[in-house]
Amino acid sequence: MTIETHQTQAPDDDVIDVEVVEPGRLDRLKEKAGPHAEKARAALTEQKVRVAIRVANWFKTADVSDAQLAEEIEKRRRQADQQQGRASHAPRAARAEVAPGAGVEGPVVVEAPVPVNQVPLQVPRVSADRMKVSGRDLSKARWAKKFGRFGMVAAGAYGAVNGIAMEPVLALAALGVGGPVGWWYLGRPLAEEETAAANSVDLVKGPGLDAAGEAGVPFVPQTLADAGRVSMVKRDPAHVRGEADLVTALIKAGIITEAQRDETHLAGVIEPSGPGWAATIELPRGVKASAAISRVADLASALRIKTTRIELTTDTTQEGHEGRARLWVADEDNPYGSQKTPSPLIKAPVWNFWEQGVPMGPDARGKRRDLHLLWSSILVGGLMGYGKSYMVRLIAAAAALDPTVRIIVITGKTGPDWAPLRHVAHQWIAGASPDIIRKVLRVMDRTITEMQDRGTELDRMYEENPDKVPEGKITPELAREGMGPVLLVVDELQELLDGAALIQVPVDEDTTGEGGRTKTRSGRDLLVESFARYVRVTRFVGGMGAFITQRPSADSVPTKLREVCGHRASYRVKGDKSARMVLGDDAVADGAAPHLLGEASKGVVVLDQGAEEGHVTLKADVIDLPEFKEIALRGRALRQDAGTLTGDAVAYGKEDRAAAATDMLLADCLAVLDAAGTDRARTERLVELLAAHRPGEYGELTNAQLQKRLRDAGAGTTGKLGPIDGMANPNGYTRTQIAAAQTGK
CATH class of the missing domain: 3.40.50.300 (P-loop containing nucleotide triphosphate hydrolases)
Incomplete structure (x- = not known):
């Protein structure tokens, strides 16, 4: 209902006219549908954002990692080498002797077939340089994949237009079903990696090894820089921003020579690994990983970091060999921390x-x-x-x-x-x-x-x-x-x-040697x-x-x-x-x-x-x-219950055994009270709980013996407990008095 007010023209008239306007059904429906419409618009906007992110990531090939691209490139190159090897092994046509009068002057020598076991085996050599995947190779492969996806979209659009022209009813029906399903699939909530890809920052291709790196500068390996989509921020860079820098460090450390630079490359890419980064290095032929390991201090000097930050080992994975090393560099000088870790x-x-x-x-x-x-x-x-x-x-x-x-x-x-x-x-x-x-x-x-x-x-x-x-x-x-x-x-x-x-x-x-000794x-x-x-x-x-x-x-x-x-x-x-x-x-x-x-x-x-x-x-x-002493006392109790306490331990501490038994009794009393969920217990009930907890130690314990042992331990005598176990006010022990005796000791 709407109320409209109208003041009269007479200035001295204090009367105000009020007109009541009743809303119609349409207005009421609009008012009720308003919040739902807002939610629907917000949901649609959010779906549009998700669809845009997924479509953009797909066209940018953000769903394909550099490691996957490198594997595809190496696979294609190996297949090409294998095909080339098979082509070189094509059987040679035998030369046959031509009969006289066949138009050929002179005899044609027939070459005897060579036995299979005498044919020299030619194994195609796979060059390490050919298998090397550089940042430029990754960039080319990614752009090729992008163009391929654009081509797929163009071909799909062309097919859709032709389908509508030829079979409009079927084509429109297919679009009517596929459109909503595709929109739902693209508009579903984003996964964590999709959000990260959407929020990636621009990359800065790092300078060489001699450039001074500062904390917070994007750590961008060269094999990823050209890809244009990965960003890793390193708190304290070791001045390594890619494969070139790492190879330079190996040269300065004396692990390889400048002439071996082109033979040295990474198997995969530099990647974050825990509180640091890791890389697998393919060393030149003839250079062992053990030789690199022996110069780890020189490598630390070349990287301008402490030796404690470096772990360099031979790659023992299934793909590893004696000429491949695994390098891990910590972000901090002491990656183990200074705090003690309780066992x-x-x-x-x-x-x-x-x-x-x-x-x-x-x-x-x-x-x-x-x-x-x-x-x-x-x-x-x-x-x-x-x-x-x-x-x-x-x-x-x-x-x-x-x-x-x-x-x-x-x-x-x-x-x-x-x-x-x-x-x-x-x-x-x-x-x-x-x-x-x-x-x-x-x-x-x-x-x-x-x-x-x-x-x-x-x-x-x-x-x-x-x-x-x-x-x-x-x-x-x-x-x-x-x-x-x-x-x-x-x-x-x-x-x-x-x-x-x-x-x-x-x-x-x-038993007797020289001289009878x-x-x-x-x-x-x-x-x-x-x-x-x-x-x-x-x-x-x-x-x-x-x-x-x-x-x-x-x-x-x-x-x-x-x-x-x-x-x-x-x-x-x-x-x-x-x-x-x-x-x-x-x-x-x-x-x-x-x-x-x-x-x-x-x-x-x-x-x-x-x-x-x-x-x-x-x-x-x-x-x-x-x-350590508490653990040993627990171990002694376990052995007593299991019957495996033997040797010196049986006789040890006779003079101290009473004190040890008292400590164990107080600890066991507190443990059984806590396990029973109560802060007090009658003497009889406490004896039952102790016997169930440690039968070998308390199986034959009587009420009078428990009272005496607790009295000697400083827990005092029994006191009134109030209503408990269906009794008005029986005698017994409280957790407070037992804990006080344990603390006092």
Whole structure:
């Protein structure tokens, strides 16, 4: 309804005329349809934008990457070479002798057919220069594809016009069906990559290597610059804006010569990879990737960046070969970061060493890495204070949380580093005195004998029931029955060897030497042989070793022991000679470079697991000593429940056992209350919850015993709880008083 007002002409008249105009049905319909029409117009506008973006991207060939274009170009060139090779192998027409009188004077010599196995094989040579795909090649291929698509549209329009002229009804019907379907298909919501292509910025083709790059300048590889559609912004460019710059850097680094420039090219394109960029380099014929790897410091100098930012390895992919290298350059000088990463083992209640392995930490690109040590051993070396013990602590923590794993600890010095493992270790030895060295030799002999007896038992079981012992190795089922893996942790290997070198040990065979004296051998030689023999003969029955040394040299890392360790890890060392002592010649030749790590690389380790993928550089997770002790106590409880707590761990801490049991009781009380979703419980109910949580520890616990133990732990006596369990106000314990006792301790 509309109200119109009209003031009278009389100036002294205060009366206003009001005229009421009733809206019609059409006006009301327009008013109701207004919001819907606005939504429809907005939706249509949005669809128009999507259609325009998709059509523009299609005509610009934005849906085809440079890598795909390069593959198409290489494929066409290889096909052309193959056709040329087949043409060159066309059979030669045999010359036949013509009979007399045939119009040819003289005999025609008949060439005897050559046996197939004597025909020289001509293999077409595929030139590396011919296979090289430059930015100009990519640009030509993209424009050809654009013209092809314009031609397709023109041919389609021509066909549509002819169709309307010849069969107007059918043609219009087809357009009536295909038009809406095509509009819906083109107007659907854009995918992420389509939006990115639509929002791409103009490219700036970068200058040469000597040009000074600034942060924020578009990082445009030469192989992409001519394509005119890809933009990657690099925070701190390494002055490489394309293939030409990278090849120039290789020349300045002395990896190739100026004469080999045209022979050197990229396999694919430079591309972003995590917090950096990567490129695969096809080196000239006769130049090995290992030669380039040996000059990685020179390459860093040529790129004007720190060596820690470069990873250069041989391309081990299916397409790779000895003359192809894989380069990765980080955006920052320390791609591993300066923050500690807590290990997931800290909060894990239990761990499956068989299936989960050992969580190690992230590599430079942020990918988590695991170590699988079962059936093998590892040698860890590096300078003091860079994290060797922390890394092996990860291995020991994972083993401690698996009650099927037996742990033996031998350390060349006393101290708290490995003291928490006394709660779970079957054998725990610290020091390097002569008496301790003799004890170590006895423990190693006994352990090897036990493991060999295990192998004999496995042979017997395999004969009786092969399905129970597949491949003649222990299984998780056998481990739960008491035949679990054995982890030998040896720290301060160099101290043990130095201490063993001071003693002579009598030998059994030929006990008398010259002059009737007892024949002896160096304790050092016997210790090295014991460790190496353990690794060799116990591997298939679950024997594992983790050996730590901080002075990588021929004396501290005996070749006899190093060569039998399938896994190796090195923290920072001084010089490639020390790196080779730990990792071996092959790993260093393949790009492993712990000697290039800087002072800021604490916690960064080069890990070689002996697999085909080679080594990986990562920053190991951290477990501090208090957390390590908590893990060991959890491991002890797991072994007590499983019945696998053996050896020194059984007798350890008799004087401290009451305190440890008290700590565990308070922690278990809080855990069962939280699991039950309550903050209080009667004494009887709390006993039931504890017995269900840990039957081996609390299965026979009585109400009176629980009250006494909680009173001794500082939790006080029972108090009134209020209404609970259908009772008006029974006695019991609250979570607050138990938590206060735990905090007070």
